Amino acid sequence: MRVCDVYIEETFLQNQTLTYLCQDFDVAFGNRVWVNVRGRRMMAFVKSVYEASLDAFEFELQPILSVVDDTAIINQELFEIAEFMSYQTVTPLIRCLQTVLPNKLRPQTNATKPKMTRGIQYIGGADEDTLTKKQREFVERYKEYEFVTLKEARAFYSGYRSLIDKGIFKEVEKEASYQEADIEEAYPRHSLTQVQRKVFESVSFDSAHTYLLHGVTGSGKTELYLQWAEYVLKQNKSVLFLVPEISLTPQMIERVSKRFGKDVGIYHSSLNDQEKYEQYLRVKKGETQIVVGTRSAIFMPFSNLGLIVMDEEHDHSYKQSNMPMYATHDIAHLRSEYHHCPLILGSASPRLESYARALRGNYTLLELPQRINETFPKVNVVDTKEALYQQESGLMTHDLLTAIESRLKRREQVILVLNRRGYMTLLKDAVTQEVLMCPNCDISLNYHKHDNTLKCHQCDYQTKEIPRGSDNQPLKVVGSGVGTQRLQEYLEHRFPNAKVGRMDRDTTTRKNAHEKILTAFRNHEYDILVGTQMIAKGLDIPNVTLVGILNIDTALGHEDFRSVEDTFNLILQASGRSGRGEKQGEVIVQTFNVNHYAIQYAVHNQYKSFFKQEMQYRKLAQYPPYSYLISIVFSDENESNTYRKSQEFLKYFNDENIKVLGPSFILRLRGFHRVRIILKGKNLDEMLRQVHSAYDKIDKGGIRIDVNPMTLM
Numbered sequence: 001m002r003v004c005d006v007y008i009e010e011t012f013l014q015n016q017t018l019t020y021l022c023q024d025f026d027v028a029f030g031n032r033v034w035v036n037v038r039g040r041r042m043m044a045f046v047k048s049v050y051e052a053s054l055d056a057f058e059f060e061l062q063p064i065l066s067v068v069d070d071t072a073i074i075n076q077e078l079f080e081i082a083e084f085m086s087y088q089t090v091t092p093l094i095r096c097l098q099t100v101l102p103n104k105l106r107p108q109t110n111a112t113k114p115k116m117t118r119g120i121q122y123i124g125g126a127d128e129d130t131l132t133k134k135q136r137e138f139v140e141r142y143k144e145y146e147f148v149t150l151k152e153a154r155a156f157y158s159g160y161r162s163l164i165d166k167g168i169f170k171e172v173e174k175e176a177s178y179q180e181a182d183i184e185e186a187y188p189r190h191s192l193t194q195v196q197r198k199v200f201e202s203v204s205f206d207s208a209h210t211y212l213l214h215g216v217t218g219s220g221k222t223e224l225y226l227q228w229a230e231y232v233l234k235q236n237k238s239v240l241f242l243v244p245e246i247s248l249t250p251q252m253i254e255r256v257s258k259r260f261g262k263d264v265g266i267y268h269s270s271l272n273d274q275e276k277y278e279q280y281l282r283v284k285k286g287e288t289q290i291v292v293g294t295r296s297a298i299f300m301p302f303s304n305l306g307l308i309v310m311d312e313e314h315d316h317s318y319k320q321s322n323m324p325m326y327a328t329h330d331i332a333h334l335r336s337e338y339h340h341c342p343l344i345l346g347s348a349s350p351r352l353e354s355y356a357r358a359l360r361g362n363y364t365l366l367e368l369p370q371r372i373n374e375t376f377p378k379v380n381v382v383d384t385k386e387a388l389y390q391q392e393s394g395l396m397t398h399d400l401l402t403a404i405e406s407r408l409k410r411r412e413q414v415i416l417v418l419n420r421r422g423y424m425t426l427l428k429d430a431v432t433q434e435v436l437m438c439p440n441c442d443i444s445l446n447y448h449k450h451d452n453t454l455k456c457h458q459c460d461y462q463t464k465e466i467p468r469g470s471d472n473q474p475l476k477v478v479g480s481g482v483g484t485q486r487l488q489e490y491l492e493h494r495f496p497n498a499k500v501g502r503m504d505r506d507t508t509t510r511k512n513a514h515e516k517i518l519t520a521f522r523n524h525e526y527d528i529l530v531g532t533q534m535i536a537k538g539l540d541i542p543n544v545t546l547v548g549i550l551n552i553d554t555a556l557g558h559e560d561f562r563s564v565e566d567t568f569n570l571i572l573q574a575s576g577r578s579g580r581g582e583k584q585g586e587v588i589v590q591t592f593n594v595n596h597y598a599i600q601y602a603v604h605n606q607y608k609s610f611f612k613q614e615m616q617y618r619k620l621a622q623y624p625p626y627s628y629l630i631s632i633v634f635s636d637e638n639e640s641n642t643y644r645k646s647q648e649f650l651k652y653f654n655d656e657n658i659k660v661l662g663p664s665f666i667l668r669l670r671g672f673h674r675v676r677i678i679l680k681g682k683n684l685d686e687m688l689r690q691v692h693s694a695y696d697k698i699d700k701g702g703i704r705i706d707v708n709p710m711t712l713m
C-alpha cells in the first residue's frame with residue numbers, strides 16, 4: 001500500500017512524523033494534506049511517500065482526508081534550511097516550515113486560502129448566426145485571451161453572461177496576482193570614487209564567500225550595493241537586499257526601485273498575507289529578480305541567486321525574537337553556499353563577531369573610511385552633571401538649546417533621540433515613595449499624557465484609574481523622568497514657532513505611519529523630529545544639520561554584555577544622520593559619563609579603537625565572540641514550578657566544558673515567573689547536542705531557548 005509520513009503542528013510530537021494511507025491520492029513531498037488526528041481535522045505537511053506493507057504497522061492506518069496543493073509548496077533548498085533551523089534553534093520542524101513559508105502557504109490548520117480572482121475564458125463553439133452584433137464583437141475581442149476578469153467583461157458588454165449560458169465562455173478562477181506599480185523617477189547612478197571602485201572590484205561573483213563592508217556613515221555603501229546588483233542582474237541572476245525593519249529604511253526601497261524600475265519585489269512585515277503571498281509567487285515564477293526586504297525575505301524562493309546584501313548587519317532585528325529564534329546571518333550563509341554567490345554584510349559599526357571574523361580572515365574586509373562629502377559632523381559631548389550644577393535643566397542643556405535655536409533661524413532641521421517613550425517614565429506614591437508597578441510584570445508603569453493612561457511597556461496592561469491605597473482612596477502620585485511625549489511638549493513650549501514631530505512606537509502603530517512621518521519631515525513639515533532609537537537608523541536628509549542625543553546613560557546602565565556595543569552603535573548611527581548634504585553637521589551628546597570609551601570612540605568615529613577595547617572586556621568575561629552562549633528561560637505562573645523545570649533540565653546536563661550560569665530568577669513578565677540558565681562554551685556543536693539531549697527528555701511547556709542571543713535582558 002502507498003503511505004505517507006507527515007509533520008503535524010503538535011508540540012508533543014517534536015520532529016516525529018505520523019503515517020497515513022494515501023493510496024487514492026496524488027500526493028508527493030512538499031504537499032499539504034488534511035488528516036484526522038485524534039478526531040480533529042488538521043493540516044499536515046508531507047515529508048515522504050513510499051510503498052509499505054500494512055503488517056509493518058502495529059496499528060491500523062487511517063487514510064488522508066484530502067490534498068491541499070497540486071505542487072510542492074517548498075523546494076529542496078528551503079526544506080533543508082527549515083531542517084537546519086529546527087536543529088539550530090531547537091524548534092519543531094513544523095514551526096520552522098511555518099516560518100520559512102508565507103502565511104498563505106503555511107502548513108497550519110488555520111491558514112487562509114490565497115485570494116482568487118474570478119473571470120471567464122473562451123471555450124469555442126460559437127455559431128455566428130445565433131449571436132447579436134455585440135456578442136460577436138465580444139467573442140472577437142476576447143477569444144484569444146487566457147483570462148478575462150469579470151470586471152473587464154462586464155465593462156465591455158454587460159450581457160456577457162448570455163455567452164456563458166450558450167456555452168461559448170466558461171467561468172474560471174485564478175489566483176489574484178501582484179499588480180506592478182509604475183515608477184517614473186529614476187534614482188541617478190553615481191560614478192564611483194577611486195576608493196569605491198577598488199572595493200567594487202574586490203568582490204568575486206562566482207563563489208560562496210562573505211565580505212564585510214565596513215564603511216563610515218555617508219561613505220556611499222548604497223551606491224556600491226546598487227552597482228553590484230546591476231552587475232549580477234546583467235548575468236541574469238537574482239539579487240536579495242536585506243535591510244533592518246523596513247519601515248525605518250523606506251529610502252532603500254525607494255532607491256532600489258528607482259534604479260531598477262518596477263520589477264523590484266518588496267517583502268516586509270507590514271504587507272498583509274495576500275500581498276506577501278503575491279510577492280512570494282513573483283519570485284518563484286521568476287517575475288522579479290530583485291527583492292528588497294526585511295529578515296523574512298531571506299526565505300524567498302530564488303532559483304538562481306547571484307548576490308545577497310545585508311545592510312546594517314549589526315542591527316538586532318536580524319535575529320528573530322520569538323521561536324524559532326533564528327539568525328538571518330546563518331540562513332544567509334547557507335543560501336550563499338547553496339547558490340555559490342557572495343554575501344555582503346555592510347555596516348558603519350559591524351557586530352564585534354563579524355569584525356573579528358573579518359580580522360581572522362574568514363570574511364574579506366572591505367573598507368570605506370571616508371564620507372563622500374568628505375566632512376564628518378562636528379561632535380560635542382556635553383556634561384549633563386555640569387549642566388545640572390550650573391542649574392540648567394538636565395533635560396536640555398544650554399548648549400543643545402542654543403544649537404537648536406540657531407538651526408531654526410537658518411531653516412535647517414534637527415533630530416533629537418531620546419530612547420524612552422511615554423510622558424513620565426517613573427511614578428511614585430507621594431506618601432510612601434513606592435514606585436507604581438505593572439500588576440503582571442516586575443516593571444514600573446509609565447504615564448502617557450495624550451490618552452491619560454498608565455501603561456506597562458512590556459505587556460499590554462494599561463489603566464486610566466489611579467491605583468488606590470490601603471485607605472481605598474486614589475493615591476497621590478508624583479511623576480518624574482522624561483519620555484518622548486514630554487520632550488515634544490517641552491520643545492513646543494520652548495520654541496512656539498517650530499513644528500515638532502514625534503516618532504516612537506506610540507505614533508507608528510498604523511500601517512505606513514513611519515513613512516508618513518518621515519516623508520513629512522523630509523518635506524520640512526517639521527523643524528524638529530523627536531524620537532526613540534528608531535529615528536537613529538538610516539535616515540538621509542540633507543537639511544538635517546543637528547542631531548542631539550539625550551540621556552544616553554540609561555542604555556549604558558543596562559547590565560547586558562552588549563549594552564556598551566549598542567550604545568556605541570546608537571551614537572555612531574545617530575550622528576551619521578547629521579550633515580549629509582552640503583552643510584556642515586553637528587552632533588551634541590548629553591551624558592553623565594563624558595569619558596566613557598564607548599562615547600568617546602563613537603563621537604570621534606573610531607570604530608577600530610572601540611573594537612580593540614571592547615574585545616578586551618569580552619575576553620576577560622569570556623563573552624562572545626570569545627565564547628558561545630545559549631540562553632534558556634523557563635516560565636510558569638507558579639514560582640516554584642518555574643524553578644523545578646530548570647532543575648529538571650539541569651539534571652540531564654553534565655559537561656565540564658560547558659559552563660552553566662544560573663538558574664536565576666529574572667523579571668516576571670505578563671504574569672509569568674521566569675528562571676534563566678545561561679550556557680557558555682567554546683564548542684557550539686557540542687553545546688547544541690547537549691541541549692537537544694536534555695530537551696528531548698523533559699516536558700517542553702514554557703521553555704524558550706535562544707542560541708547566540710543578541711541580548712540577555
Ligand SMILES: [Zn+2]
Pocket residue numbers: 438439440441443456457458459460461670
Ligand atoms: Zn506588564
